Amino acid sequence: MSQIDPRELRNACGRFATGITIVSTEIDGEIHGMTANGFMSVSLEPPLILVSVGKNARSHDLIAKSKSYGVSILTDAQQPFSNHFAGRPDENLDIPWETLDGNPVIAGTLAQLSAKVVDAHEAGDHTLYIAEVTALNYTEGQPVLYYYTGYGEMKSG
Secondary structure: OOOOHHHHHHEEEEEEEEEEEEEEEEOOOOEEEEEOOOOOEEEEOEEEEEEEEEEOOOHHHHHHHHHHHEEEEEEEHHHHHHHOOOOHHHHHOOOEEEEEEEEEEEEEOOOOEEEEEEEEEOOEEEEEEEEEEEEEEEEEOOOOOEEOOOOOOOOOO
């Protein structure tokens, strides 16, 4: 049994600044999305990415069912999307969905990836969904960053 308090672990790991993504999937014509900073590139050949999804998150079972997901890496102007998909919905927010190789992604983001799940690993209270990238787009811009308990920005120069 671990002696590490879960809240203290979250506080410590929160010191690692991350970008913010929206991970999305479509089931029966309905798009579902979640804010995630537990995202990473796993391999360049083959092109693999990973997203860590809490077992209690609604998207957990949806990704398991669809076996694919889209990833939208947010710009600094898209912070409202992060809040919306993190459980603070804004009914007035217009989400500019588009499709990339069969998966929903958000238009105008820094990068969009479409991927098919190739493996899933249970890891404590999360599942790591490893997926092969089937299509991608990217552009220049500034990311929205998350650090500890709030948003930040990257200063260039």
